[in-house]
Amino acid sequence: xxxxxxxxxxxxxxxxxxxxxxxxxxxxxxxxxxxxxxxxxxxxxxxxxxxxxxxxxxxxxxxxxxxxxxxxxxxxxxxxxxxxxxxxxxxxxxxxxxxxxxxxxxxxxxxxxxxxxxxxxxxxxxxxxxxxxxxxxxxxxxxxxxxxxxxxxxxxxxxxxxxxxxxxxxxxxxxxxxxxxxxxxxxxxxxxxxxxxxxxxxxxxxxxxxxxxxxxxxxxxxxxxxxxxxxxxxxxxxxxxxxxxxxxxxxxxxxxxxxxxxxxxxxxxxxxxxxxxxxxxxxxxxxxxxxxxxxxxxxxxxxxxxxxxxxxxxxxxxxxxxxxxx
Amino acid sequence: xxxxxxxxxxxxxxxxxxxxxxxxxxxxxxxxxxxxxxxxxxxxxxxxxxxxxxxxxxxxxxxxxxxxxxxxxxxxxxxxxxxxxxxxxxxxxxxxxxxxxxxxxxxxxxxxxxxxxxxxxxxxxxxxxxxxxxxxxxxxxxxxxxxxxxxxxxxxxxxxxxxxxxxxxxxxxxxxxxxxxxxxxxxxxxxxxxxxxxxxxxxxxxxxxxxxxxxxxxxxxxxxxxxxxxxxxxxxxxxxxxxxxxxxxxxxxxxxxxxxxxxxxxxxxxxxxxxxxxx
Numbered sequence: 001x002x003x004x005x006x007x008x009x010x011x012x013x014x015x016x017x018x019x020x021x022x023x024x025x026x027x028x029x030x031x032x033x034x035x036x037x038x039x040x041x042x043x044x045x046x047x048x049x050x051x052x053x054x055x056x057x058x059x060x061x062x063x064x065x066x067x068x069x070x071x072x073x074x075x076x077x078x079x080x081x082x083x084x085x086x087x088x089x090x091x092x093x094x095x096x097x098x099x100x101x102x103x104x105x106x107x108x109x110x111x112x113x114x115x116x117x118x119x120x121x122x123x124x125x126x127x128x129x130x131x132x133x134x135x136x137x138x139x140x141x142x143x144x145x146x147x148x149x150x151x152x153x154x155x156x157x158x159x160x161x162x163x164x165x166x167x168x169x170x171x172x173x174x175x176x177x178x179x180x181x182x183x184x185x186x187x188x189x190x191x192x193x194x195x196x197x198x199x200x201x202x203x204x205x206x207x208x209x210x211x212x213x214x215x216x217x218x219x220x221x222x223x224x225x226x227x228x229x230x231x232x233x234x235x236x237x238x239x240x241x242x243x244x245x246x247x248x249x250x251x252x253x254x255x256x257x258x259x260x261x262x263x264x265x266x267x268x269x270x271x272x273x274x275x276x277x278x279x280x281x282x283x284x285x286x287x288x289x290x291x292x293x294x295x296x297x298x299x300x301x302x303x304x305x306x307x308x309x310x311x312x313x314x315x316x317x318x319x320x321x322x323x324x325x326x
Numbered sequence: 327x328x329x330x331x332x333x334x335x336x337x338x339x340x341x342x343x344x345x346x347x348x349x350x351x352x353x354x355x356x357x358x359x360x361x362x363x364x365x366x367x368x369x370x371x372x373x374x375x376x377x378x379x380x381x382x383x384x385x386x387x388x389x390x391x392x393x394x395x396x397x398x399x400x401x402x403x404x405x406x407x408x409x410x411x412x413x414x415x416x417x418x419x420x421x422x423x424x425x426x427x428x429x430x431x432x433x434x435x436x437x438x439x440x441x442x443x444x445x446x447x448x449x450x451x452x453x454x455x456x457x458x459x460x461x462x463x464x465x466x467x468x469x470x471x472x473x474x475x476x477x478x479x480x481x482x483x484x485x486x487x488x489x490x491x492x493x494x495x496x497x498x499x500x501x502x503x504x505x506x507x508x509x510x511x512x513x514x515x516x517x518x519x520x521x522x523x524x525x526x527x528x529x530x531x532x533x534x535x536x537x538x539x540x541x542x543x544x545x546x547x548x549x550x551x552x553x554x555x556x557x558x559x560x561x562x563x564x565x566x567x568x569x570x571x572x573x574x575x576x577x578x579x580x581x582x583x584x585x586x587x588x589x590x591x592x593x594x595x596x597x598x599x600x601x602x603x604x605x
Contacts (some may be wrong), residue, residue, distance in 0.1 A: 273351030302445075
């Protein structure tokens with residue numbers, strides 16, 4: 001296990017380098033230099049600030065040297081200062097990251113809870129009315145513009161019925177409430193965003209579970225299990241599902257970038273003060289240091305997600321465990 | 327063979343409905359000036375925010391423009407972005423996938439590491455970053471969506487090429503002295519094309535969704551050019567007084583993307599030899 005982890009960790013280094021390289025290319029796509037853009041944005045920028053910026057980007061040096069200098073800063077997690085309010089980008093991201101991660105984990109959990117049973121049931125009766133209805137349902141989630149559904153849900157549940165709050169993650173003055181009421185308040189605010197985020201992500205997971213399950217059900221060991229007279233429930237849960245879940249674990253890691261990316265839309269619609277909303281406002285304000293900081297952090301989150309998925313795969317699949325340890 | 331595939335698709339009612347809808351949208355997009363009842367740019371201050379009526383079936387927007395006409399013209403943007411972004415993604419993915427799969431070795435490792443790097447970015451973050459740095463316009467949006475969507479295609483094509491290049495007919499072609507180009511284009515591509523076509527169908531729907539999301543965020547197609555996401559973006563500010571500005575453009579996006587996805591799914595089933603046995 002340890003050797004596998006170490007190997008896996010070292011494999012991440014070239015990918016991290018690639019990520020920083022692409023971020024660097026994206027900054028340098030900008031017409032003119034970031035410093036001149038900053039000047040355009042706020043003509044009152046002091047000469048000292050301009051000097052600091054030029055130094056930050058090392059604009060007087062050749063491009064490969066600039067990349068290396070920038071990389072040195074990124075490696076030490078020095079992401080520079082925001083153009084908008086001069087605050088440290090690292091600090092800005094740090095205070096918003098927990099909200100986004102929590103939201104994403106909650107919707108990932110909800111996706112798993114709903115998608116796996118859907119996938120399994122459709123695989124058990126392929127082509128049935130039930131299967132087809134579920135197919136249409138998950139395809140709806142896959143095809144619907146999430147911001148549209150979010151908007152309609154906000155109007156229906158939030159405004160017309162008045163059941164749920166439509167913005168933010170807590171009510172005004174919630175700090176003064178006792179703990180259990182605060183949690184309740186918090187949950188109420190999260191119902192809409194988390195449900196809609198999950199609806200959009202259902203298709204991938206449930207279709208994958210379905211096809212993986214169909215594949216497993218064709219295997220000889222399932223026939224053997226049936227032949228020796230095991231009850232169907234045991235065959236499905238113990239023999240089929242466990243094996244069918246293996247590829248789904250990998251998909252879990254792959255689903256992360258889509259979820260994190262989607263947080264831009266959800267957080268700006270629901271006014272959730274997370275990383276996605278920060279990214280959106282930074283993109284609108286052309287706040288390059290913050291944009292790049294979030295881009296890198298987002299990619300690193302994805303890598304961590306993939307790593308966790310790999311470790312999970314390693315734990316659940318004894319075949320890999322044996323192969324890799326030898 | 328083609329007949330069989332066609333027959334299998336036509337048996338799927340949802341796919342047929344999707345296909346008809348796609349043709350319909352195409353028709354609207356191409357003949358927009360003849361079909362749209364009003365000029366989509368014409369401001370009419372006397373008919374602002376009017377609910378659906380006989381004159382304006384989908385109502386009017388905050389400047390008195392006809393929502394139906396704007397949706398019909400918006401189909402042009404969506405289809406253009408959808409198909410061109412798909413084309414870019416498929417071409418890039420096929421190119422990288424083929425090179426990686428056919429040549430293998432170091433080239434394969436470098437390309438697949440690059441794919442891993444690209445896959446690590448939350449797609450919408452990367453797209454928004456590029457669009458924010460450059461000025462958003464329809465061409466940049468198409469290219470960016472295409473260049474952030476080719477990785478799955480590359481993986482798919484690579485896997486196909488890897489398995490095809492060891493097959494007897496490819497070895498035979500090599501044995502009689504066929505060059506790499508001839509082997510790739512004449513022997514490998516025709517056999518690897520089906521999964522790519524399926525991926526392309528899904529990619530059109532995906533690109534339309536991303537474009538509408540960008541336009542909704544105000545970083546996509548810029549007003550006054552009508553786009554579905556753009557109409558929705560304004561509609562959200564008036565949603566409590568003018569639901570029609572949000573409902574109809576959203577439904578247009580949804581039905582179009584759903585049509586492409588249902589058709590893609592039917593195509594995948596129709597092209598899957600494993601399922602042929604079931605008939």
